[in-house]
Amino acid sequence: MRVRTMYVAIVWILSNAGAVFPCRTDVHYDPKRMVAAADLILRVIAVEYSGPPPSARLRIGPAGLPDSDIRFQVDEVVKGSYDKTVILLPGYLGVGDDWNPQNPPYTSVRPSGKGGSCFANTYRRGGEFLLMLKKWYPAKGSRRLLDGYTIQWYPLGPVNEQVRSSDDPWVQWVREQVGPK
Numbered sequence: 585m586r587v588r589t590m591y592v593a594i595v596w597i598l599s600n601a602g603a604v605f606p607c608r609t610d611v612h613y614d615p616k617r618m619v620a621a622a623d624l625i626l627r628v629i630a631v632e633y634s635g636p637p638p639s640a641r642l643r644i645g646p647a648g649l650p651d652s653d654i655r656f657q658v659d660e661v662v663k664g665s666y667d668k669t670v671i672l673l674p675g676y677l678g679v680g681d682d683w684n685p686q687n688p689p690y691t692s693v694r695p696s697g698k699g700g701s702c703f704a705n706t707y708r709r710g711g712e713f714l715l716m717l718k719k720w721y722p723a724k725g726s727r728r729l730l731d732g733y734t735i736q737w738y739p740l741g742p743v744n745e746q747v748r749s750s751d752d753p754w755v756q757w758v759r760e761q762v763g764p765k
Contacts (some may be wrong), residue, residue: 613707613741615689619761622716624733626671627747627755628656630707634672648706650674660750661716663762673715676708682746688757690742702739708746714755716743718745 619625634653654675658666682704689735707713720734729759735743747755 585735597737609728613691613738614731615691615742615757616761618716618738618743619663619758620742621718621738622663622743623719624666624715624717625662625758625762626656626658626666626715626717627660627750628658628660628671628713628715630677630708630709630711630713631655631670633677650676652676654707656707656713656715659712662759664717668731670753671715671733673731673735674705676706679708681708681711682706683748684742684745684754688754690745690754693740693742694745703736704744712749712752714745714747714752714758716741716750748763 632655635656652675653672654677656671656673658669658671682694684690686692715735717733717735718737720732720737739742742754745754749755761762
């Protein structure tokens, strides 16, 4: 009886491991599908915290979002429609660059996104980023309205890569996928 119970428990644990460990670093995603599925793609510059900076200890809030928000300057709308000159998103400001070591098209997130939360949540102040965004509707009663979009929709995908300029190879590849406006 104990052996059978142990066997059933092991099978159950292994069959549910994907739910417990949803982000797998050995999976390569389809960047064409990601670009096609994005509601909005922006080329932005990380400017400053919107509100007070986070405490010295960076924390992820109850919804899996960083506990601080960043104001980004919008330099280009690559896909979709966005009339504002800034966008607010959850994240942290860092001092170092975080380039994706792959050649475009990228099939996974930049190095800082491969641990913990499944998303790269740190942005270099003054750094340029290409954001693949989905519409986001916060839970009813949430105090964090932000701007109605999120990068947290494609785990371990290159949804918010740091780029070097408007002519960065990643930006060029994404523009080709989007096609003419």
